Amino acid sequence: MVAPVTTPTGRGTPAAPGRGPAAKPWLAWLVVVPFLAYVGIFLVYxxxxxxxxxFQDANGxxxxxNLVALGEGVHLQAFLRSVELSALTAALGAVLGALLSWAVAVGKPRGLLRRVVVAGSGVxxxxxxxxxxxxxxxxxxxxxxVTQFLDHQFGIDLFARGAWLFELPGLTLVYTFFQIPLMLIVFLPALDGLRPQWREAVDGLGGxxxxxxRHVGGPILLPAFLGALLLLFANAFSAYATAAALVSQGSPIVPLQIRGALTGEVLLGNENLGKALGLGMVVVVAVAMGLYALLQRRFARWQ
Incomplete structure (x- = not known):
C-alpha cells in the first residue's frame, strides 16, 4: 500500500510510484563501479x-x-621471524595502547587532551x-x-652489543611505535561503549x-581487545617499507625475502618463488582478519 502524501491544501494524494532514491539505481552504480574497478585492478588482479x-616454474x-620451498631453510625461518615480530609488536602495542586508550577514555569526552591524543594517533x-x-x-x-648525548654525557654506548637497530630488536621498537596509536584508534570506541549504568548496577549490588x-567490563571488552590484537598482528606482518629502509643487508622477514626474490641480481628466475611467499602472507593475513571479523561481530552484540 502506497502511503499518501499530504499536500499544502491538506488533502492526501498517493505518492507517485517510481520516484525517490530507490527509483534510480544507476546513481548507486555510478558510485560503485569506479570503486569496484579500483579494487579489481589494484587488489583482485x-x-x-x-x-x-x-604454482608455476621459470618456464611457466x-x-x-615453490610452495614446498616455503617450509624449508631460510624461507621457513623468515616466516617464523615474521610471526615472532608481528606477535611481539602486536602484544606490546595492544597492552600499551589499551592503557593509553583507558587514560583518554576516563578524561573529558570533549577535552583538549583527548582531541590532541586522538588526532596525533591518527597521524x-x-x-x-x-x-x-x-x-x-x-x-x-x-x-x-640521543646516541651521541648518552655517549658524551654518561658514557653509555647504545650499540655496545651490536647493531641492534638494524635487526629484529630494532624492528620491534620501530613497529611498536606505530602499533600503539593504531591500538588507540581501534580500541577507544570499545571503551566509550561501556555504559555508566553497568558500573552503577555493580556498585548498587555491593560489587x-x-x-x-571481572564480570562485566572485562568480558565485554575482551572480544574487542582480541580483535584489535589480530588487527595489529596483520598490520605488522604485512609491513614492508619501514623494514626495507632499516635493513639494507639480509632478509630476516618475509616481505624482505619477497623483495630479494623479485629484484635480486644474484639468483635470477626466483620471481615465482617470491609470488609463493606472497601467497603465504596472504593466507596468514586472511586468517587473522577472518578471526578479527568474527570477534568484531561478537563485540557488536554489546553495542
Missing amino acids: PTVLVLAGA AFTTQ LAQFGGVPLAFAFLATVGFQGF TTWTYW
Missing part, C-alpha cells in the same frame, strides 16, 4: 597473478615446488616507511642525537572495582 605464479609449467598510526626509519636513525642511530572488571 595482483592477487590472481600471485596465486597463478605460485605447473609445479608445487602516527600512518607514519611509517622511510620517514619513520629516518626518524629513528636520526634519534637512536649510530650518529643519532567492587575488581568485580566490575
Whole structure:
C-alpha cells in the first residue's frame, strides 16, 4: 500500500510510484563501479597473478615446488621471524595502547587532551616507511642525537652489543611505535561503549572495582581487545617499507625475502618463488582478519 502524501491544501494524494532514491539505481552504480574497478585492478588482479605464479616454474609449467620451498631453510625461518615480530609488536602495542586508550577514555569526552591524543594517533598510526626509519636513525642511530648525548654525557654506548637497530630488536621498537596509536584508534570506541549504568548496577549490588572488571567490563571488552590484537598482528606482518629502509643487508622477514626474490641480481628466475611467499602472507593475513571479523561481530552484540 502506497502511503499518501499530504499536500499544502491538506488533502492526501498517493505518492507517485517510481520516484525517490530507490527509483534510480544507476546513481548507486555510478558510485560503485569506479570503486569496484579500483579494487579489481589494484587488489583482485595482483592477487590472481600471485596465486597463478605460485604454482608455476621459470618456464611457466605447473609445479608445487615453490610452495614446498616455503617450509624449508631460510624461507621457513623468515616466516617464523615474521610471526615472532608481528606477535611481539602486536602484544606490546595492544597492552600499551589499551592503557593509553583507558587514560583518554576516563578524561573529558570533549577535552583538549583527548582531541590532541586522538588526532596525533591518527597521524602516527600512518607514519611509517622511510620517514619513520629516518626518524629513528636520526634519534637512536649510530650518529643519532640521543646516541651521541648518552655517549658524551654518561658514557653509555647504545650499540655496545651490536647493531641492534638494524635487526629484529630494532624492528620491534620501530613497529611498536606505530602499533600503539593504531591500538588507540581501534580500541577507544570499545571503551566509550561501556555504559555508566553497568558500573552503577555493580556498585548498587555491593560489587567492587575488581568485580566490575571481572564480570562485566572485562568480558565485554575482551572480544574487542582480541580483535584489535589480530588487527595489529596483520598490520605488522604485512609491513614492508619501514623494514626495507632499516635493513639494507639480509632478509630476516618475509616481505624482505619477497623483495630479494623479485629484484635480486644474484639468483635470477626466483620471481615465482617470491609470488609463493606472497601467497603465504596472504593466507596468514586472511586468517587473522577472518578471526578479527568474527570477534568484531561478537563485540557488536554489546553495542
